[in-house]
Amino acid sequence: MATHAHHGSCHCQAVKYEATFDLSAGTNRCNCSICTKARAWFAFVRGDDFKLLSGEDLLSSYQWVPPGREHSVLTYRFCSKCGVRLFGTGDIPQMGGRFYALHIPTLDDADREALVNAPINYFDNAHDQPDRAPEDVRLL
Numbered sequence: 001m002a003t004h005a006h007h008g009s010c011h012c013q014a015v016k017y018e019a020t021f022d023l024s025a026g027t028n029r030c031n032c033s034i035c036t037k038a039r040a041w042f043a044f045v046r047g048d049d050f051k052l053l054s055g056e057d058l059l060s061s062y063q064w065v066p067p068g069r070e071h072s073v074l075t076y077r078f079c080s081k082c083g084v085r086l087f088g089t090g091d092i093p094q095m096g097g098r099f100y101a102l103h104i105p106t107l108d109d110a111d112r113e114a115l116v117n118a119p120i121n122y123f124d125n126a127h128d129q130p131d132r133a134p135e136d137v138r139l140l
């Protein structure tokens with residue numbers, strides 16, 4: 001376990017955040033429709049361990065309702081100036097309440113070797129099987 005405070009930002013630097021988490025716990029990729037479009041690569045961060053440092057006024061939001069669900073699960077936040085998505089956030093009791101799915105490419109000071117060595121967890125949400133990896137992960 002190596003929990004560190006990481007810092008990240010969007011491309012234009014308007015939005016900045018600090019997030020404390022253990023990169024060695026792994027990063028995540030998913031094949032659902034929105035993760036595919038956005039080429040999502042994310043780490044889960046608990047709500048208490050995430051702090052927005054600047055840019056709240058420039059953050060836009062997007063929500064969608066997955067097939068077979070009644071409500072949107074996550075709110076995706078992205079910079080309205082440069083368009084870079086920084087995170088998705090949700091509040092799910094089974095996940096310990098408020099959490100952030102932090103977009104890994106927005107990290108500015110992650111240790112490169114730690115990132116390379118972090119295991120990748122794959123989720124087959126395209127087939128409603130989040131507990132297993134898709135058969136083919138080559139393009140995720």
Ligand SMILES: [Zn+2]
Binds near residue numbers: 010015079
């Ligand atoms: Zn920006």
